[in-house]
Amino acid sequence: MEITLLGTGSPLPDPRRGGPATLVRAGGQTILVDAGRAVVMRLAGAGTLPVLLNAVLITHLHSDHITDLNDVITSHWVMTGIETPLNVYGPPGTQTVVDGILMMLAPDISYRLAHHTDTLTYKPKVVVTEVKPGATFAIGDVQVKVARTHHQPVEPTVAFRLEHDGKSVVLGGDGIPCDTLDEICAGADAYVQTVIREDLVKLVKNKRFLDILDYHSTVEQAAQTATKAGIKKLILTHYVPSMQPGQEDEWRAFAAKYFDGEIVLGDDLTTTTI
Numbered sequence: 659m660e661i662t663l664l665g666t667g668s669p670l671p672d673p674r675r676g677g678p679a680t681l682v683r684a685g686g687q688t689i690l691v692d693a694g695r696a697v698v699m700r701l702a703g704a705g706t707l708p709v710l711l712n713a714v715l716i717t718h719l720h721s722d723h724i725t726d727l728n729d730v731i732t733s734h735w736v737m738t739g740i741e742t743p744l745n746v747y748g749p750p751g752t753q754t755v756v757d758g759i760l761m762m763l764a765p766d767i768s769y770r771l772a773h774h775t776d777t778l779t780y781k782p783k784v785v786v787t788e789v790k791p792g793a794t795f796a797i798g799d800v801q802v803k804v805a806r807t808h809h810q811p812v813e814p815t816v817a818f819r820l821e822h823d824g825k826s827v828v829l830g831g832d833g834i835p836c837d838t839l840d841e842i843c844a845g846a847d848a849y850v851q852t853v854i855r856e857d858l859v860k861l862v863k864n865k866r867f868l869d870i871l872d873y874h875s876t877v878e879q880a881a882q883t884a885t886k887a888g889i890k891k892l893i894l895t896h897y898v899p900s901m902q903p904g905q906e907d908e909w910r911a912f913a914a915k916y917f918d919g920e921i922v923l924g925d926d927l928t929t930t931t932i
């Protein structure tokens with residue numbers, strides 16, 4: 659199982675980091691988790707394309723995690739030779755968001771259909787499956803489990819556990835530690851968590867920015883969740899504030915205070931195998 663951090667940024671613009679998106683390749687399946695800013699560029703950087711995705715999983719409907727889902731949909735559609743569904747799994751509300759994206763794209767869809775009357779005879783086909791905590795499903799022979807996360811007032815939000823051939827990774831999405839996250843992480847080989855640095859966020863005396871401390875795991879909390887669950891490899895992403903070049907060891911040290919295993923973090927396209 660190969661895990662690639664496609665986008666390690668957050669809503670804060672950073673010219674070096676795309677928005678939240680992670681790629682998991684296992685058992686011949688290519689699975690995208692979240693679709694933040696620049697996701698299609700980073701998919702290309704990882705040697706793949708929307709048309710090659712077997713599924714897109716969405717952890718929650720915060721804009722930074724879905725802002726380029728429209729680009730995934732369009733790029734997937736225009737590169738298909740026959741009508742091919744793009745399979746999207748996300749919490750309740752995902753269908754409404756996808757319907758809205760397709761409405762936004764309606765002019766473009768009509769232009770392309772009019773231009774390529776002989777070869778493009780179908781509209782984008784996005785098959786949305788809304789999943790609730792406790793749901794299980796399969797993408798090829800990758801098994802997926804869904805759990806509730808705690809990212810209030812964002813509701814609903816979910817984590818995904820992907821299992822294949824005895825290996826497992828949990829994509830925690832955004833949120834603070836909670837029992838259901840602990841449960842789905844238990845015994846997993848790897849755990850991908852979006853994180854913030856509390857010490858650095860607190861330096862910014864801006865109420866709206868400080869509010870983010872209420873509903874995101876700090877680096878230390880992610881490490882504590884990993885230790886509690888017996889995780890082997892902790893993978894950190896969605897750095898707030900943006901991790902600057904040369905700061906990697908400092909971020910890693912915050913996690914290492916609470917976690918003895920391997921800690922993976924870095925720039926976009928950082929890849930690790932379990």
Ligand SMILES: [Zn+2]
Binds near residue numbers: 722723
């Ligand atoms: Zn986020």
Ligand SMILES: [Zn+2]
Binds near residue numbers: 720809812832
């Ligand atoms: Zn969020």
